[in-house]
Amino acid sequence: MSHTVDIAPAPSAAEPAFDLNALREDFPVLRREVHGKPLVYFDNAATSQTPRQVIEVFNDYYSRYNANIHRGLHTLADEATAAFEGTRETVRAFINAEDSRQIIFTRGTTEAINLVVNSWGRTNLGPGDEVLISMLEHHSNIVPWQLLARELGFAIKVIPVDADGALDMMAYRTLLNERTQLVAVNHVSNALGTINPVAEIATLAHEVGAKILVDGAQAAPHQTVDVQAIDADFYAFSGHKVYGPTGVGVLYGKRELLEAMPPWQGGGEMISTVSFEAGTTFAAIPHKFEAGTPAIADVIALGRALDWVQGVGLEAIGDWEQTLLSYATQQVREIDGLRILGTAPHKAGVLSFVVDGAHSQDIGLLIDQLGVAIRTGHHCAQPLLHHFGVDATCRASFAAYNTVEEIDTFVASLKRVIDMVR
Template sequence: MTTVHQLSSPWRHDFPALNTKVHDKPLVYLDTAATAQTPLSVIRRMNDFYQHEYANVHRGIHQLSMTATENMEQVRQQVAGYINAPDAQNIVFTKGTTEAINLVAQTFVKNQLKPGDEIIVTEMEHHANLVPWQMMAQAGQLTIKVWPVTPSGELEVSDLKALITDRTKFLAVTHVSNVLGTINPVRDYIQLARQHQIAVLVDGAQAVLHQQTDVQDLDCDFYVFSAHKLYGPTGTGVLYVKPGRYEQMPPWEGGGAMIKKVILPTGTTYNHPPLCFEAGTPNIAGILGLGAAIDYIRNIGIDVIRSHEDNILRYCLEQLQHIGDVEIYGTPKTRAGTIAFNLIPHHAYDVGTFFDHYGVAIRTGHHCAMPLIEKLGQNSVCRASFGMYTDQQDIDCFIAAIHHIKALLD
């Protein structure tokens, strides 16, 4: 049994939103998989930019502009270090995971795949890692092949082997399931893909806040994630591009900053990567907030955070096992801080509404993963997800709320 001492969060006071009251009750925030709360240091960094450094980047020779440019490019270095990219130039800033995936679809896949080529996706993907490939398949006469999820909520390498043919050119796979919390051994998948010259994109949105990520060790071609999943702001994301892949990716958005020279009528030349993929004014404050979030996490240590979250997850699963009519989905061998469940026979929306009445914030619905929810035999599920600030009191309030809801609905 996990001890109370292990379940206390020494960082909880760093997150001001957790002091909020909901329906006159203290907030119990169990929706980190949707958006992680933001520590005060991140908020202050963004405020400092607006109050003291506000200017555009890559456009001016005055001091404010040069400072903003230098600071933003420093964050590019921080991101590269955080995921062990070989160079900061392998990092493209986007507005989120979704845009990063669409960028790869509209540049690499559109340019490299030919009619009849195959893209493999999995049944556990977020819609952001499904719909762009469907759109590319329709536009480019490509074939989508689906890697099925096992009853335990995992992906078997043998099933991937069975799908691969000489026309398979691309694999899109999540590092951690946003519904089940399954931690996929993506390095094993990538090693298999390498044997068949298959390019691989890994959706790391749910992974980067729970565990150390090393893109060079994974050997993936593309890795994507969002700042707001990493205790940072919304509207900011990251695309890692493996060395050698830029040459196969023409720019996809035109505008300022992504050009070298514009000559009418058709003589425009483009900037070098990653700038040629960053048309227009970026979310400078958001990028600086991402850098502050990375600093915050590194000062604590991602392994320390993961140990705490593993203890919270274990404690919550132990408590849920003592409650009748709670159906938990997935039994993966390794799971991040996410539990998908239903209170049988009640609809997830009804249960979620009652949770909110008790001040407990969870997620309900299809979680932007309709194929997986359908595979589970459901049309909606509840999800409790944890972060570094989640403590035993949160879990105890969550469990108490389930007992109250059961008493009201049964």
């Protein structure tokens, strides 16, 4: 679901489609104070907070059925395996994949992209080939391709953005050609919040025979993801941005691609047979790509997080975040010398800005003293920020549990801090 940002009057009576107060009770961290002030947490694009239902998974797992999975025959191993594989099915349903075997567990979006780079990319790319990467990408969808290009000799072409931070689709069409082998693009920009038309991008890529890898880290927490409707060849997202634990993520791939790809890492679980004489044969997907003991409790907790999100409703979450984004955008636009970066018509709940005469790091450090947590820096998107002529921005990003009152606190604190540093 895409959203258009309309700047509306202050939504003093606005309420989400869910019980916001009850939802906030699910998050223990929201009850703490920082520097004697109630915490206002607006750093959700980096890491969302975790509800108690997810936190409880760890106590339950390590207290009742801590065991390695797949290979054991005892009760604890059976229970752990069932819970772990249950999450695979939960993820399949969450992104509407055809088959749970298309779901590979990784340490996060970064490792998922590196898996594609080092397995599919290393097998299919070479001199004369081209990979298209958008200007909007996180470093995790740039650097691995650069490393491989340096080794294999293929070219990387950059899809530009317009002045609002929207992808230049005309330029994209021009860049596509018979040499294009893959398009790597994020679904939602972590630095600007821009929502990319990934289904259209995929259609155009497929018309020239190219594959598409979608970084969905910033989309999965905010809108319904349907990998079949997108026709994504690969889709990746992280647990810690969708109310789950750190250190776990997902790679989805089309079955025929995954089956043709060689393993990236070797070890236990990913084998069928091992012999010094005959060599090694590999397990079927997804286990071919899951060497070693995985983060078992974390994967189970990811499943619980996705259940929690589905229980609240992704459409309701996205609609509420749009209300917050619209109100916050309206409020900060009234601050003299403040410039918003990223004004594309379709945005997720990310507000990135710079202030004349004030360094973003100073703003971030001082506003923290008032209990407000925002992100400052280049957001692992240096090429994009340099395109807009800045080295760093302040970024406020919203989640289901945030409130209009917190935005008022943020704006008041921001004005106070700006007066201090100017």
